[in-house]
Amino acid sequence: MTGKAPDPAANLKQQAAIKAASLVQDGMAVGLGTGSTAFFVVAELGRRVREEGLKICAIPTSDATEAQAREEGIPLTTFAAHPELDITIDGADEIEPRTLNLVKGRGGALLREKIVASAAKQFVIVADSSKYVDHLGMLCPVPVEVIPFGWENVAVKLGRMGAHVTPRKHRDGSFYLTDEKNLIMDCVFGPIEDPHKLGTDIHSIVGVVEHGLFIEMATQAITAGPEGIRVITPTVSDGLIATPALDPSEPVTRVPPVPNENGSSKTVLPTQPVASGIKKQLLVIMGVSGSGKTTIAEGLRNELGWPFQEGDDLHPAANVAKMAASIPLNDEDRWPWLARCQEWLAECNRAGTGGILTCSALKHSYRDVLRKGGLEPIFIYLHTSEAVLLERLKRRRGHYMPPTLLPSQLQTLEAPAADEHALSMSADTNPAETIAEILSYLKTI
Ligand SMILES: O=C[C@H](O)[C@H](O)[C@H](O)COP(=O)(O)O
Missing domain, CATH: 3.30.70.260 (ACT domain)
Structure with missing residues (x-):
């Protein structure tokens, strides 16, 4: 269940990207980042080149971005012609707001990204606000x-x-x-x-x-979240954070400074867009293939900022090969996978970060494995009719699980029993409503 789910944060990414692209001026040599947020930057710059006659040249950070830039009609250049760049705009996987230190490279482009970022006078990060962390390493490898x-x-x-x-x-x-x-x-x-x-x-x-690890490289971060667009610039003088608007004439949400113990002011930033009043928990989004686990999990991750793991990505290669060949997994196949899922939950538990795991967790005994070590995950059980599931699986692309395995999954499925800590949700509802309902429930516990 990866890759093809709609991106609930796409709109936020686009808002941040458009804001960042407005920094680019005529005559600039621009580094173009890689990833789903940088994608919107390249699209906006392409629009400005075509519609506003913006005159720039650019160096892309990946083959994918190069292809997009060519399609958008953005003129490309080389380091031979431009050994120094005016600005690079790129996404990030984690942002530490106190320092603007980053983790990057989930899309695999980190080497060129670092070269292009280090060649630029300004290195501007664009992201949705779910990327904030207290410490690097909390959300991502x-x-x-x-x-x-x-x-x-x-x-x-x-x-x-x-x-x-x-x-x-x-x-x-x-x-x-x-x-x-x-x-x-x-x-x-x-x-x-x-x-x-x-x-x-x-x-x-x-x-x-x-x-x-991109340390002391970013000069500015532009992020968008439910609270609006935020611009963050680290100041070197006293280690504090300033949040100046890029253009003071434009309304930009500022984080209010509060005095610290020395009497100077320090900007306090939420490390994540935590829905207030929700205690950090371990959540397992469960259900058969096609029930929409990834969509709900990603939505919750964006709201809560807790670490997220796609359970499918923890399957040993032999399991993936079996499923891709339409051979149903048996218990023996699933135990090692469930053990890996439990380890991930245990790690989140130790770190106290909360955690969101997608995992079909079809049987009571499978869920018992996830509860090992005294863990008490809450199971969010997504269910709908076989017809709906089948239809979704037929439309799904880029996943190894063929629709032919659905009947065996449904046969194996044991809905959570009354003595299990589970929330049963219809998978037919609009995902935004399901996410809102889950958040309301979490506020009550
Ligand atoms: O290699 C990938 C890059 O470092 C991306 O900038 C990073 O993974 C963020 O990507 P996205 O904007 O898709 O979250």
Whole structure:
């Protein structure tokens, strides 16, 4: 259930992107980022080039962005012609608002992104506000780009540094390759206390090309959330944050400064758009394939800012291969996968971050595995008719699970019993309403 779900944050990403694109002026050499938010920046710059006659030249950070820029009619340039850029605008996976330190590279473009960002006088980040974290490493793994030769040894060394290391792979089990034909190791460190030191340590491993920690690089972040558009600029003088509007004539939501213990003012930013009054919990969004788990989970992630894990991505390669071949999984196949899901929940529990996991969790005994170690996840059970599920699965693209496996899933399904902590929700309702209902429920516990 990945990739093709509608992006509930798309509108926010677009708002931030349009605001950032307004910084670009005639004559500028512009670095173009990669990802779903940078996509809107490139689209807006393309519109300005075509409709307003904006005169710029650009260097893209990935083959995908290059293709989009060409389609948009944005003139491209090279570092030979422009060794320095005026501005780079790019997305991020995590933003630490106190410092504007970032994690980037979930889309695999971190190497070119870092080169292009470091070549620019201004490096502006665009994102929806779900990307704020207290500490880097809370929501996402740190991607590390590695030369394929000897990657196994690099993985061992990253592991010794405290990371849980997963080589990034495609659904068919083949290695993901970057535009530079390197591998990516996704490294879960948990909350990172000293990202500068960690970055230096990672760089010291032979075979590492680059990592996704962008430290002291961003000059500004433009984010959009339910509260409006926010502009954040770190000030170096006293480590405090200022939030000046880009254009003082335009209304920009400012975060009110409050005095700190020294009497100076410090901007207090929410680290995430937490719906107020909701205690951090472990949530498992469950149900058969096609019930809409990803859509609901992503919506909740955007509202709550808690870590999110797609349970399907934790399946061992053998399970993925079986499902892709239309062979139903049995209990033996599912135990190791459920154990991985439980480990992820346990990690969130230890970190106290809350967590949102999508997992079919079809049987009571499967849910018992997820409850191991004294965990008490709340199961959000999404259900609808077989006809609706079948229709959705037929329309779904880019997922290994064929519709032919639906009957066996329905046969295996045991709806949560009364003694389980579960919330049963119709999967026929508009996702926004379902998310609102879940949030209301969470406020009551
Ligand atoms: O490699 C990918 C980039 O670092 C992206 O900028 C980052 O993953 C954010 O992407 P999105 O805007 O799609 O969340």
